[in-house]
Amino acid sequence: MARFDKIIKGYFFLCAAFSVLITVLIVFSVLFESVRFFNIVPVWDFLFGTQWSPQTAMRADQAGSSGSFGAVPLFMGTVLITFIAMCIAAPVGLFSAIYLSEYAPKKTVNSIKPILEMLAGVPTVVYGYFAVITFSPFLRGVGDFFGLSIASESAMVTGIVMGIMIIPYVMSLSNDAMNAVPQSLKDASTGMGATRSETVRLVVIPAALPGIISAMLLGISRGIGETMIVVMAAGLAAKLTANPFEAVTTVTVQIVTLLVGDQEFDSAKTLAAFALGLTLFFFTLVLNVAALFISRKYREQYD
Amino acid sequence: MKNKDIRMQAKGLNVSYGDKQALFDVNLEIAKNKVTALIGPSGCGKSTFLRCLNRMNDVVDSCKIDGIVQLDGFNIYKKKVDVVLLRQKIGMVFQKPNPFPKSIYENVAYGPKIHGLTNSREELDKLVKKSLNRAGLWEEVKDRLEDPGTSLSGGQQQRLCIARAIAVTPEVILMDEPCSALDPIATKIIEELIDDLKKKFTIVIITHSMQQAARVSDYTAFFHLGKIIESGETKQMFSNPRLKRTQDYIAGKFG
Numbered sequence: 001m002a003r004f005d006k007i008i009k010g011y012f013f014l015c016a017a018f019s020v021l022i023t024v025l026i027v028f029s030v031l032f033e034s035v036r037f038f039n040i041v042p043v044w045d046f047l048f049g050t051q052w053s054p055q056t057a058m059r060a061d062q063a064g065s066s067g068s069f070g071a072v073p074l075f076m077g078t079v080l081i082t083f084i085a086m087c088i089a090a091p092v093g094l095f096s097a098i099y100l101s102e103y104a105p106k107k108t109v110n111s112i113k114p115i116l117e118m119l120a121g122v123p124t125v126v127y128g129y130f131a132v133i134t135f136s137p138f139l140r141g142v143g144d145f146f147g148l149s150i151a152s153e154s155a156m157v158t159g160i161v162m163g164i165m166i167i168p169y170v171m172s173l174s175n176d177a178m179n180a181v182p183q184s185l186k187d188a189s190t191g192m193g194a195t196r197s198e199t200v201r202l203v204v205i206p207a208a209l210p211g212i213i214s215a216m217l218l219g220i221s222r223g224i225g226e227t228m229i230v231v232m233a234a235g236l237a238a239k240l241t242a243n244p245f246e247a248v249t250t251v252t253v254q255i256v257t258l259l260v261g262d263q264e265f266d267s268a269k270t271l272a273a274f275a276l277g278l279t280l281f282f283f284t285l286v287l288n289v290a291a292l293f294i295s296r297k298y299r300e301q302y303d
Numbered sequence: 304m305k306n307k308d309i310r311m312q313a314k315g316l317n318v319s320y321g322d323k324q325a326l327f328d329v330n331l332e333i334a335k336n337k338v339t340a341l342i343g344p345s346g347c348g349k350s351t352f353l354r355c356l357n358r359m360n361d362v363v364d365s366c367k368i369d370g371i372v373q374l375d376g377f378n379i380y381k382k383k384v385d386v387v388l389l390r391q392k393i394g395m396v397f398q399k400p401n402p403f404p405k406s407i408y409e410n411v412a413y414g415p416k417i418h419g420l421t422n423s424r425e426e427l428d429k430l431v432k433k434s435l436n437r438a439g440l441w442e443e444v445k446d447r448l449e450d451p452g453t454s455l456s457g458g459q460q461q462r463l464c465i466a467r468a469i470a471v472t473p474e475v476i477l478m479d480e481p482c483s484a485l486d487p488i489a490t491k492i493i494e495e496l497i498d499d500l501k502k503k504f505t506i507v508i509i510t511h512s513m514q515q516a517a518r519v520s521d522y523t524a525f526f527h528l529g530k531i532i533e534s535g536e537t538k539q540m541f542s543n544p545r546l547k548r549t550q551d552y553i554a555g556k557f558g
Contacts, residue, residue, distance in 0.1 A: 184401040192414045193390035
C-alpha cells in the first residue's frame with residue numbers, strides 16, 4: 001500500500017510540475033524572441049518611442065522599409081481603455097459586492113450571484129460583438145445628439161464594454177473578501193449602535209480592504225491582457241491621444257495583427273509581437289504578484 | 304421587586320426562527336444596578352433572550368418576535384423606536400473578544416464617534432481614558448494606545464471590548480459568556496470588574512459556569528427548552544431552589 005501511495009504521490013507531483021514547467025518554457029520562448037527583436041531595435045526606442053508603424057517592406061528597396069517600433073502609443077491605448085474599464089468595473093463591482101454581502105436577503109443573493117457569475121462565463125468574443133454591433137452605434141448616436149464626434153472604434157466604447165466584462169471578477173473577489181470579515185466584528189459594530197452603512201464603512205471595508213485592492217489589481221490585469229474585445233472594438237491605428245472618443249489601439253491588438261496571416265519569423269515586425277508580449281506578461285505578472293502580496297500580508301489582521 | 308428598581312422587563316416574550324420557536328412566554332424583571340445571570344444548557348434560548356434585549360435579533364431575517372420588552376417602562380419593540388439610540392443605551396459584550404482591527408484608542412473611540420458624543424479631540428481623549436480606566440485596562444495600555452487592539456492578550460481584549468461598550472455610557476450591559484474564552488486569571492479580573500461595574504450599570508450576563516453565576520450575580524434566571532423554569536435571588540436559588548430541575552442543573556446532573 002505504501003508503495004502505491006508513493007506512485008500516486010509521484011504522479012500528482014508530475015502534474016503539478018508540468019504546469020510550472022510549461023510556464024517557465026513560455027517565458028523563455030518569449031524572452032528569447034524578444035532578445036532577437038532587441039538586437040534589431042534598441043530597447044530604449046521600443047519602450048519610449050512614440051511612433052508605431054511596424055510594416056516592413058516586401059523588397060529591400062521599398063519606401064519605409066525600416067518600420068518604426070515605438071510602443072508608447074500602444075501602452076497609452078491599453079492604459080486608457082483599461083482605465084475607462086475600471087471606472088465602470090470598480091464602483092459597480094464593489095457596490096454590488098457590498099449589496100450582496102451586507103444588504104441583500106439570502107434569497108436575493110442566491111438568485112443574483114449565479115447570474116453575475118454567468119456574466120463571467122460569457123465568451124469575450126460575444127462582448128466584442130455587443131460592443132461593435134450594439135453599443136458603438138448607440139454611443140455615436142448619443143454623441144451626435146450632443147454635437148460630439150465619436151469614432152466608431154472609440155476607446156470609450158471598448159473601455160465600457162470591457163468594464164462590463166470585468167465587473168463579475170471584481171464583484172466576486174471583493175464579495176469573498178467581505179464575507180471573510182468575521183460576523184463577530186459586524187455584531188460588535190451593530191451592538192454599539194452603528195447603522196448598517198456605518199458598519200460597512202468603518203468595519204467591513206477596512207477589514208476587507210486588502211482583498212478589495214487585490215480584486216481591483218486582478219481586474220486591471222485582466223483588462224490589460226484582454227484581447228478579443230479590443231481586437232473587435234478598438235482601432236488599429238496607433239495614435240497617441242488621451243481623448244476617449246478617438247480610436248486607439250492596444251498592445252494585445254497589435255500582437256494579433258502582427259501575427260495574423262503568413263509571417264516570416266525573423267523579421268522585426270514579427271519579433272516585435274514577442275517584445276510586446278513580454279512587456280504585457282511583465283506588467284500582468286507584477287499586478288498579480290502585488291495582489292497576492294497585499295492579500296497575504298494583511299489577511300490575518302483580524303483573527 | 305419594587306417598580307423603581309426595575310430597569311428592564313420582558314413580558315410574554317415569544318421568539319421564533321422560521322418554524323422553530325426558541326422562546327415561550329418569557330417573563331423576567333431585570334433589576335437596576337444588579338447583575339442578573341442567565342443560566343441553562345446550550346440551546347435553551349438564553350442567548351436569544353439576551354439578543355432580544357437590545358434588538359440584535361433584528362438583523363436575523365427569519366426571526367419573529369412577539370411580546371413586550373421594556374426599558375425603564377418603555378416598550379423597545381414599538382415601531383417608532385430608534386434602534387441606534389437603543390443600542391447606545393444597552394451595550395453588549397460578546398463571547399469571543401472581538402476588538403476591531405484598529406488601534407486600542409480607535410476601538411474605544413468607535414462608539415463615541417458614531418454617536419457624536421464628544422466635540423473635541425481632548426474630550427474624546429478624556430472619554431477614552433475614563434472608559435479604559437473603568438474597564439481596568441488603562442494602566443496596562445496607556446503607553447501603547449496606538450497599538451492594534453488585537454495585539455493584546457485575550458483577557459485584555461475582552462476588557463477592551465468592555466471599555467468599548469461603556470464608552471457610550473449605556474444603562475445596561477449585556478454579556479454573552481464573556482469569560483468562556485479566557486483563562487482563570489483573566490476570568491477573575493473580569494469578574495471583579497463586573498462587581499465594580501454594577502455600581503454604575505445594570506448587567507445581564509450569560510454563563511455556563513455555575514460558580515461564576517454564584518460569584519457575580521444577584522439574580523439568576525434558569526432557562527430550559529425556551530422557557531424560564533425558575534428565577535429569583537441567586538443566593539436563594541443556589542442554596543434552596545424551588546424546583547428539582549433547577550437543583551439538578553445547578554448540581555451538574557444535566558446540561
